[in-house]
Amino acid sequence: MLKDSVRTISYKKAIVNNPHLFKGKTVLDVGCGTGILSMFACQAGAAQVFAVDASDILDTARQVIADNGFSDRITCIKGKIEEIELPVTSVDIIVSEWMGYFLFYESMLNSVIFARDKWLAPGGIILPDKASVYICGIEDGDYKDEKINYWDNVYGFDMSCIKKQAILEPLVDTVNAQAVATRAAKIMTVDIHTVKVEDLTWMSPFKITATRNEYIHAFVAYFDIEFSKCHKNVVFATGPDSTYTHWKQTVFYLKDSITINEGESISGVISVAPNAGNHRDLDITLQYDFDGTVHSLHDTQEFRLR
């Protein structure tokens, strides 16, 4: 994960280049992994850092932190953020790399919210502090044939019942920028300083307009991340036209393709909610309406990220 350099370099810029934010401060690193954000915080002048992770990686973090001479300033704590105790009543800064696929899938945002509400001092800051999700339409006929229509004839057998399951599951994959055939619409902005857990069940209308005559086979969602409290805004993006990150993009295949002309629009509503039975899964509904020159299409598709 460290090898996702877009991400790690953005965090480094946001932390190490902003010692005026960190000098003498107390920092909490939520889900610290190998401890790299905690060490960046020390380089930026933090007085005291709490590095928390529930997994065994914490043992590695403790060793890495010792090997790099930060043991006097970083305290490693193994456990869930919801269950641990801190030896302080508040922290000045929370840093966390909490983002999941489609921003929210298996994300640690709930833990960041919990830590914020329990420990962040008034006027304290969170890095990053903003995240936005976008949607656009793509031409993806070849890949849809390979991933979805494949099941119509598998070595001579009809496995179309698997096709129905396949189309239910959004695909996390790299989308070529050339495949994008509409403008993007922003469907969600999360302010980490104020977001509540209940805000993570949300719906948003959207309207996306074609930039060329095309067949739309899928909607694609992606996000960008902002560290707006830095001296100079640090932003990184995960869209098809950005440098590769391990988050790639999230592709929602349409049952039927949309034959769209340049300038025509698709209107829709996206709804996102944790699955009632399994809170790690995300239920996503896409309702969309298209009335174009060539044809009209009105449909609602249910998806599940798991």
Added chain:
Amino acid sequence: MLKDSVRTISYKKAIVNNPHLFKGKTVLDVGCGTGILSMFACQAGAAQVFAVDASDILDTARQVIADNGFSDRITCIKGKIEEIELPVTSVDIIVSEWMGYFLFYESMLNSVIFARDKWLAPGGIILPDKASVYICGIEDGDYKDEKINYWDNVYGFDMSCIKKQAILEPLVDTVNAQAVATRAAKIMTVDIHTVKVEDLTWMSPFKITATRNEYIHAFVAYFDIEFSKCHKNVVFATGPDSTYTHWKQTVFYLKDSITINEGESISGVISVAPNAGNHRDLDITLQYDFDGTVHSLHDTQEFRLR
């Protein structure tokens, strides 16, 4: 997994092209997945097939089998092979796609052995019935730098303690055929008709000879699979010079590289055993000796596939 066409086409050839083996026979499909091997068996003339799988994929298999008109001949049974009952006392043929990475990792061979000992009729056959494992040496300096030496300096931090863990874990990845710099040695052959569970803890000496002057950074292991009871032998291989399969190859990085001249040999012993604490994991020890013109190297490395 069906999309691994090397594998699926080999099974199809071994089954569908051999109706003289299947005509009127009773077949057990161990770990049937989507049920494709069971349907191949019907196409080859099997009278009755039991398709067994412990996972929820069995529900999909049942639907696929119905959609393709095989429900009258294929009985789907959900459960572990060790726990289910069959409505017959014996079967004539066992088919199974049981192979894991490095052949043995998370493989279902134990279940195939169990099924064979409990149900296979005298003179019954197993498809496939032979598997062999090979080892060779490769030049892989760039990738070793990226995967292993990377940890020496991660954004300026010393994470060499992670390097020690990284080198412990064999890497399942695609090896370029041009990287292979020695002949291959066969280190294990499994006869599925006779193998016992205790044979899966094994050791083997090997000797591999360089085909050019080279630096050896890693050993690579891979396997091939044989359906020797077919009218014409069906074989597929998973080595660096074979068509891609999802099994790829398994790479064991050496702590130090070996500077070898063409014609010089590395001698060694490989030991493989299920981990005592976690039977899904495999402990692999590679002890190797090299006395060459440029230098000598004698070492023993422990690995763990998990």
